[in-house]
Amino acid sequence: MKTAHNIKRSVSLYSFQEEYFLRKMTLEDLIAVTQKLDIPGVEVIPDQMIPGYPELSDDFVKQWHGWMEKYERTPVCMDMFLDWNKFKGRVMTEDERVESIAKDIVNANKLGCKVIRVIHDVEPQILERLAPAAEKYGVTLALEIHAPSYYDSPHEQRLMEMFQRVQSPYLGFTLDLGVFVKRLPRVITERFLRDGMKKEIVEYLADGYEKGTLPRSSELGKPNTGLMDKVLEMGGSEEDARKAMIGAHMIYADPQLMLEYLPYTYHIHAKFYEMLPDYTEYSIPYEEIVPLLIKGGYNGYLSSEYEGNRWIQDAFEVDSVEQVRRHQVMLKRLLGEE
Amino acid sequence: MEESRHVTGVGLRRPQPKERELLCAEAIRPSVHEGQLGYLLRIRLPSYRSLPLSCIERIEVKIDGRGVDPEGMRLFLGGHSHRLDELASLSKIFWWILDHADLFVPWAEPLEQGEHEVAAVMVTVEPYMTGGRFPMYYTSRRRLPVAGED
Structure with a gap:
């Protein structure tokens, strides 16, 4: 069945953190795997996989784009953290917060990412101050809605008020599908x-x-x-x-409510914990969610984000590549790509 | 049995893979720092993302059950040596998660050849959490041999 939509697939390299940390796979290996698994888009946490971050060397930037060309992939999203508590004895001032994210915007632009996943707690006034920089560099700041928060939570509602007032296409949400955990993984x-x-x-x-x-x-x-x-x-x-x-810090939010907010949603973390051999996810009902994303006109990336690794690494060898492969097979099916 | 399908007990308890731990498998190496005899232990940051050194709250080490004086300890990272009480001010130096560090522990009398019980704890904070300096505890225990002097 061919369904009209403009949803694209990507993977967060965070999904492969176990193999990366254990030095079984390098950053280049991971990008090569995304090609092997036929995943067009690449998402990265620079604190995790780019040595020296937040400084980005010209050599690294050149190598990054070289890999993208060699493996024919597209950089999609850069995931930032705001290290609010990194100074002992005080939190970052408002100006320091703005400065830190402004640097991320420049870096995302250098890496070719059009979206930054903004960590949850960043306040509306900080994002509003950064809207001009985001526009200048063509990078959308998309604050991540993560369980147990959802679109209707207080912080998200404060952001919505600001989004509606400012009306910038460079400010919006990332949605983590971990808000739709129907049964505990x-x-x-x-x-x-x-x-x-x-x-x-x-x-x-x-x-x-x-x-x-x-x-x-x-x-x-x-x-x-x-x-x-x-x-x-x-x-x-x-x-x-x-x-x-x-x-159990999880929720099953009302998927229907998402329809109203999808126009403000620029990126989606397609979270998963366990892909079964029959290409279904144990705890998140993708069969219900993906059709709603199509119906709601979502047109960004669905980015596989595997997070089962940390729960099984005590007893099993983690095979993130197989888990992501299964997840992408499922996404292709639900997006009508086969 | 609908109600118990979540809970199947699949998977036997196996030892935690040691490669993920704070203490690496490398032998304890004899060393001298500023005239003080001691040993070097190889360590990693067992976090999923890199952290500035200001997020290291504490490092404690015991060898064969005996505690090491933190005053004399040094963290060697990227060719620089840092006193533990300096770490709090180093918010611009990042410890990348694939990089090893060496921890110098002052130890006056030579350790006998063979294996020794090394226990270490590192406490870090997750700096992005806004609710406070949320501590993470990384504990690690290994039997490590002493490397021959070269």
Whole structure:
């Protein structure tokens, strides 16, 4: 079935962090893999894979574009962090925050990326101050909506007010599809068991999550003390409680609400935890989500972002390349590319 | 059995792959720093992204159960040596995640040949988190041989 849409596929090289960290694959190897897997777009976290960042040497920039040409790939998105707390004893001033992101804008432009994934907590007034620089360098600042926040969360609503007032095509959102986790990833519940969490607690978390009965935290950065207390009450350790909070720090938001906000969405992290051999994702209902993205007229990249690695690395050899391959096969099918 | 399908117990507990750890597998190397006898330990930053040195809160080392004086410890990274109490001010020097560092630990009497139990803890902060200086603990324990003097 051929469906009319303009959604493109990419991969965040973050997906391959295990092989990269263990020095099994170099940055060039990863770019070569994206060609082998027929993924047109490349997304990068420069703090992870570019030595010396935030400084970008001319030699590196030349090599980067050389790789893009050699492997016929397109740079799509650069993921920035704002190191708010890097100074001991004080947080960054507003001017320092603006300056740090302004440098990222110049760097993204050098790398040929048209979008910057902006880390969640950056305030509307900072982005507004950066709109002229973003426009000058042709780089869109797309703040990442990440579970447990969604379009209707307070910070996102404050950003929407600003986006509507400023009306700049260089300001908007990145959406992380981790907001649509329908059931807890099996890689997480299995890890809890391997780490010695009681089976009753793991079942409570998995079943309670799916039924929507677990205590929740409303916004990113707020600890879910209700859930932690419950785990302790069930005889779990402090460690179990902390793990439960991190592992169950997920949401299944209303996918329909996305339609209203897709015009403000410039990039999507197609998050996944476990691709099964039948090319479906265990916990995120891509079969429901992708048709809605098409319906809503989304026209940016869907960028595979594998995050199961950290949950299985204690017991299994991580095969990120196979996981990304399966994920892209699924995306092609749902986008009607075959 | 619908309710238990999440929880299958697949996967046996295996040892954590050591390559991910703070302490690398390299032997303990005898060294002298500013006239002080000691040893070098090879370490990595077990984070998924590079960090400025100002985000290292603490490094502690024990050899055969005996603690090392942090005053005399030095972090060697990219050809420079840093006292641990200087790290807090080094917000412009980044430790890239693929780079090794060497940690000099002052140790007056020679370690016997053979393996020694080395335990290390490094505490970093995740600087992008706005809720405070959120600590990350990297603990590592290895039996490491002493390299012959060359």
